[in-house]
Amino acid sequence: xxxxxxxxxxxxDYREEMARSTGKDAQxxxxxxxxxxAATPTTLKIIDLYMGFAVFTALIQVVYMAIVGSFPxxxxxxxxxxxxxxxxxxVCLRIQVNKDNKEFKDLPPERAFADFVLCNLVLHLVIMNxxx
Amino acid sequence: MVGKTxxxxxxxxxxxxxxxxxxxxxxxxxxxxxxKLKTKQQELLLRVSILxxxxxxxxxxxxxxxxxxxxxxxxxxxxxxxxxxxxxxxKGFYExxxxxxxxxWYPLGRIIGGTLYPGLMVTAAFIYWTLxxxxxxxxxxxxxxxxxxxxxxxxxxxxxxxxxxxxxxGAGLVAAAFIAICPGYISRSVAGSYDNEGVAIxxxxxxFYLFVKAVNTxxxxxxxxxxxxxxxxVSAWGGYVFIINLIPLYVLVLLITGRYSMRLYVAYNxxxxxxxxxxMQIRFVGFQHVQSGEHMAAMGVFFLMQVFYFLDWVKYxxxxxxxxxxxxxxxxxxxxxxxxxxxxxxTASGYISPWTGRFYSLLDPTYAKDNIPIIASVSEHQPTAWxxxxxxxxxxxxxxxxxxxxxxxxxxxxxxxxxxxxxxxMYFAGVMVRLILVATPAVCLISAIAVSATIKNxxxxxxxxxxxxxxxxxxxTGGSKASSKASFDQSQPFQKNGAIALLLGAFYLxxxxxxxxxxxxxxxxxxxxxxxxxxxxxxxxxxxxxxxEAYFWLxxxxxxxxxxxxxxxxxxxxxxxxxxxxxxxxxxxNNTHIATVGRAMSSxxxxxxxxxxSLDVDYVLxxxxxxxxxSSDDINKFLWMVxxxxxxxxxxxxxxxxxxxDYRVDKGAAPxxxxxx
Numbered sequence: 001x002x003x004x005x006x007x008x009x010x011x012x013d014y015r016e017e018m019a020r021s022t023g024k025d026a027q028x029x030x031x032x033x034x035x036x037x038a039a040t041p042t043t044l045k046i047i048d049l050y051m052g053f054a055v056f057t058a059l060i061q062v063v064y065m066a067i068v069g070s071f072p073x074x075x076x077x078x079x080x081x082x083x084x085x086x087x088x089x090x091v092c093l094r095i096q097v098n099k100d101n102k103e104f105k106d107l108p109p110e111r112a113f114a115d116f117v118l119c120n121l122v123l124h125l126v127i128m129n130x131x132x
Numbered sequence: 133m134v135g136k137t138x139x140x141x142x143x144x145x146x147x148x149x150x151x152x153x154x155x156x157x158x159x160x161x162x163x164x165x166x167x168k169l170k171t172k173q174q175e176l177l178l179r180v181s182i183l184x185x186x187x188x189x190x191x192x193x194x195x196x197x198x199x200x201x202x203x204x205x206x207x208x209x210x211x212x213x214x215x216x217x218x219x220x221x222x223k224g225f226y227e228x229x230x231x232x233x234x235x236x237w238y239p240l241g242r243i244i245g246g247t248l249y250p251g252l253m254v255t256a257a258f259i260y261w262t263l264x265x266x267x268x269x270x271x272x273x274x275x276x277x278x279x280x281x282x283x284x285x286x287x288x289x290x291x292x293x294x295x296x297x298x299x300x301x302g303a304g305l306v307a308a309a310f311i312a313i314c315p316g317y318i319s320r321s322v323a324g325s326y327d328n329e330g331v332a333i334x335x336x337x338x339x340f341y342l343f344v345k346a347v348n349t350x351x352x353x354x355x356x357x358x359x360x361x362x363x364x365x366v367s368a369w370g371g372y373v374f375i376i377n378l379i380p381l382y383v384l385v386l387l388i389t390g391r392y393s394m395r396l397y398v399a400y401n402x403x404x405x406x407x408x409x410x411x412m413q414i415r416f417v418g419f420q421h422v423q424s425g426e427h428m429a430a431m432g433v434f435f436l437m438q439v440f441y442f443l444d445w446v447k448y449x450x451x452x453x454x455x456x457x458x459x460x461x462x463x464x465x466x467x468x469x470x471x472x473x474x475x476x477x478x479t480a481s482g483y484i485s486p487w488t489g490r491f492y493s494l495l496d497p498t499y500a501k502d503n504i505p506i507i508a509s510v511s512e513h514q515p516t517a518w519x520x521x522x523x524x525x526x527x528x529x530x531x532x533x534x535x536x537x538x539x540x541x542x543x544x545x546x547x548x549x550x551x552x553x554x555x556x557x558m559y560f561a562g563v564m565v566r567l568i569l570v571a572t573p574a575v576c577l578i579s580a581i582a583v584s585a586t587i588k589n590x591x592x593x594x595x596x597x598x599x600x601x602x603x604x605x606x607x608x609t610g611g612s613k614a615s616s617k618a619s620f621d622q623s624q625p626f627q628k629n630g631a632i633a634l635l636l637g638a639f640y641l642x643x644x645x646x647x648x649x650x651x652x653x654x655x656x657x658x659x660x661x662x663x664x665x666x667x668x669x670x671x672x673x674x675x676x677x678x679x680x681e682a683y684f685w686l687x688x689x690x691x692x693x694x695x696x697x698x699x700x701x702x703x704x705x706x707x708x709x710x711x712x713x714x715x716x717x718x719x720x721x722n723n724t725h726i727a728t729v730g731r732a733m734s735s736x737x738x739x740x741x742x743x744x745x746s747l748d749v750d751y752v753l754x755x756x757x758x759x760x761x762x763s764s765d766d767i768n769k770f771l772w773m774v775x776x777x778x779x780x781x782x783x784x785x786x787x788x789x790x791x792x793x794d795y796r797v798d799k800g801a802a803p804x805x806x807x808x809x
Contacts, residue, residue: 029450029459036449073419077412085405092352092398103350103394115352119402122356126409 051090058083078130085123187285190312194281196658198323206660210326211708217253235713246415251368280321280330287334288312294341298546307580313649316524316572319657332369350395355402363410380433439467512566528579535578593631686710698753730777
């Protein structure tokens with residue numbers, strides 16, 4: 001019985017230590033991510049901001065659908081897909097413009113932006129047709 | 133045939149020219165440059181002329197039935213397509229898109245605007261309007277008849293560019309030549325076969341080519357183009373499910389084998405989102421991309437890619453691997469949990485519909501025979517025999533594994549794609565005869581790689597011999613290689629002869645392929661099944677036009693609102709040519725209705741009369757081939773009527789019509805058989 005108490009104490013200590021270490025890990029992770037992100041150039045940060053906005057809008061639409069119901073399903077789909085689509089295109093633009101990507105080093109950023117605009121145009125034309 | 137020998141000559145001629153170059157190098161650099169330019173222009177001229185000849189060849193070889201009989205639409209399904217195209221050109225696009233047809237499926241009618249794939253009709257109507265705009269007074273029927281050969285020619289051009297993307301321009305030319313005359317493709321795209329597949333194979337190959345180009349270049353513009361190609365494919369044929377499953381599978385394979393790159397992300401994501409949105413504009417497809425089980429693989433891979441690349445980005449940002457491992461563990465477990473939960477909830481609650489019978493029978497070939505007799509009854513849906521493969525592919529059948537070998541030797545993103553396309557399509561071609569058509573482009577491309585690589589190796593062996601003669605005088609291109617080859621050659625003096633013998637053997641095989649394809653096209657695939665030919669008593673050829681005569685009799689001698697009951701095979705033709713309302717037709721969307729007709733056909737006359745009265749039937753059409761020895765008439769199909777009717781109405785039992793398990797139609801037939809309608 002005495003032994004079991006000691007075992008339980010040891011288990012508790014071990015779990016506390018793990019929790020503390022994962023907590024410390026998470027904090028360290030967060031910090032290093034933050035510091036690494038701060039080093040990215042402003043243009044990329046703008047694209048990231050746009051992407052975050054698009055995803056946020058999509059989430060709001062999904063919450064709205066969950067509350068109100070999905071009756072004109074095509075409208076719901078077109079709304080969500082327009083947000084998701086433009087977020088994806090923003091990510092693609094970011095990939096193509098980022099100077100650290102060696103695969104795209106001879107792609108001029110103007111061409112990448114022109115492609116981005118063209119794809120967004122097509123996306124929104126289709127969305128307008130699909131909105132119903 | 134001409135095209136192929138020219139391509140071999142081209143390879144040899146273009147390589148002989150640089151050999152002569154080295155000699156004239158001694159004269160002046162200026163003449164060297166002008167000679168080199170001329171060689172490049174010569175090569176371009178050769179390539180363009182070969183491609184032009186192949187284009188014309190692909191068109192011409194499909195015209196046998198037009199020359200022999202007349203320019204008309206073959207088979208059953210094309211008549212429906214023709215009727216809808218006629219409607220489209222007469223009434224315009226909005227009427228077509230919102231058309232409700234009360235002339236077929238008698239009491240129910242059919243929402244044609246929402247239950248067809250408009251790609252073929254819109255394409256033909258567009259060609260018709262373009263020709264009319266240019267003041268060519270063509271009839272829409274001519275355009276419909278010749279749409280399939282025209283698009284077959286376009287497919288050869290796409291095959292050329294695809295081959296060029298995967299391997300090199302030589303392989304592209306050979307692929308174009310192969311696909312121009314391959315019987316597997318000709319079978320569904322002769323002049324007069326105005327069916328979805330004629331346009332769909334072009335769209336399929338185009339989508340695949342544009343996607344591979346997008347993956348190779350990583351540009352958003354090409355991915356957008358491939359999304360449009362996918363849209364065209366979705367509008368043309370139900371087989372687009374193959375694309376939407378093959379491409380995610382390909383992405384998955386690339387991710388697993390570690391060949392992923394940023395270009396893959398750009399290409400797949402852009403194509404998936406835009407393609408999905410565009411595809412949902414077709415009413416027949418509707419919301420299937422987010423609700424049907426067949427399309428879930430694409431969505432799953434889409435989410436997987438987001439997670440994967442996000443992890444990749446975090447790994448790049450973090451410099452410490454231990455932290456990253458922890459993060460990785462958390463993210464991966466949570467992502468898998470969320471994904472599995474979503475999939476499970478969706479499937480269990482029925483929101484995500486399971487695989488439909490048509491496609492499920494591809495995965496489990498025995499499913500249709502037990503559960504859905506209509507799918508099992510179509511002769512095109514039977515498993516393929518070896519003889520069909522040989523008939524449709526000839527030498528490509530053994531060039532296919534050779535091509536796979538070459539692809540594996542030089543693995544790249546593009547060759548992995550073509551290998552996957554080839555293997556999956558060959559599996560499905562083995563399950564259903566009809567799908568040999570889908571496998572044909574892959575087989576042609578891979579065989580073209582084998583042929584092109586082999587012939588290039590052989591001609592380069594030939595070339596080295598002529599180069600060693602001048603290797604000593606100047607440092608020519610690959611001079612050191614030539615000298616080493618020269619020493620090699622001296623030890624094996626028969627290498628050049630062997631190369632020539634192998635080349636001649638290759639030419640012989642290719643010419644046999646061309647002869648076989650032409651023979652097959654002429655004999656087997658050029659008969660319009662609506663006009664039949666037979667041998668008379670004295671061996672003379674008798675052409676009988678009974679089908680069309682019967683339909684025109686219906687058109688001229690029955691009241692305009694008469695309703696005709698027949699087996700569903702003839703439904704489209706009756707509506708198109710007889711212009712009368714039918715009870716069931718080839719669309720086979722309502723199994724119970726067809727089973728009612730089957731039951732009427734196989735019940736005793738009084739019961740059948742009741743059923744026909746309830747359906748308001750005025751005329752019954754049956755096809756009987758006893759007088760002319762025509763073997764695919766309604767007596768032959770009768771057992772299927774029994775099976776399908778029995779599938780819904782257990783009153784009809786198949787053993788009632790058989791004598792000791794045998795199907796007999798003479799005096800010794802079963803009593804129910806003798807007394808039924």
